Amino acid sequence: MDYELDVDPALATAVHEIETHHAGMGWDQPARLYALVDTGALVAQEPELAAQLGLDAPSERGSLTPVEQEELPPAQSLEAVLEEIGWPEGVAGCAAVVERLVLPPAADGQVPDDPTAAVEFAREHPDAQEVRIVAGVTRHGATYCALRLRAHDEDSSVMGGADLVPNLLALLRATMAEDETAAPDDEGGAPSEGAPR
Numbered sequence: 001m002d003y004e005l006d007v008d009p010a011l012a013t014a015v016h017e018i019e020t021h022h023a024g025m026g027w028d029q030p031a032r033l034y035a036l037v038d039t040g041a042l043v044a045q046e047p048e049l050a051a052q053l054g055l056d057a058p059s060e061r062g063s064l065t066p067v068e069q070e071e072l073p074p075a076q077s078l079e080a081v082l083e084e085i086g087w088p089e090g091v092a093g094c095a096a097v098v099e100r101l102v103l104p105p106a107a108d109g110q111v112p113d114d115p116t117a118a119v120e121f122a123r124e125h126p127d128a129q130e131v132r133i134v135a136g137v138t139r140h141g142a143t144y145c146a147l148r149l150r151a152h153d154e155d156s157s158v159m160g161g162a163d164l165v166p167n168l169l170a171l172l173r174a175t176m177a178e179d180e181t182a183a184p185d186d187e188g189g190a191p192s193e194g195a196p197r
Helices: 010-024 038-046 047-052 077-082 114-126 166-175
Strands: 032-038 066-070 093-102 129-138 143-149 160-161
Touching: 010 032, 010 066, 010 093, 010 129, 010 143, 010 160, 032 038, 032 077, 032 129, 038 047, 038 066, 038 166, 066 129, 077 093, 093 114, 093 166, 129 166
Parallel strands: none
Antiparallel strands: 032 066, 032 093, 093 129, 129 143, 143 160
């Protein structure tokens, strides 16, 4: 797979792996969140697990391994969850998967301010498109997105790029920010590897 020059190939590969995984599960899925861990570090820390997953080959060095997190609370939007979390130091990046309705540019200015009314407006709009978005960021600032339209549900039609969904990328990037004032969790320990805090 060829990527643009300004794209981190390890991040792009991880995002496409996640997108392919979710494509196999079909549509109408809840939002999901992934930690992205350096495969070399995973091999060093968990050699038996890495061997079982086939991640211990030399060709895997320099890659990122997606680690799916627990299901998000059903009553909270992905955006609200992202505003509340941060990641342990050993997590190299993160990615989110979400399905959305997107409207054409001609709908700008017509969407109601009320969130419930806005959702209803989008559902009823004749030109609305359902899209699956997989967006990822790394601690070093790299970003990448993959988009699949439900109307063009083929692997060859998946669009990719570094900044396709800027608002979601900004929320993900904020979860990777260093927070020197963060307190340990309620049990008095640090969050487990690969789990948001």
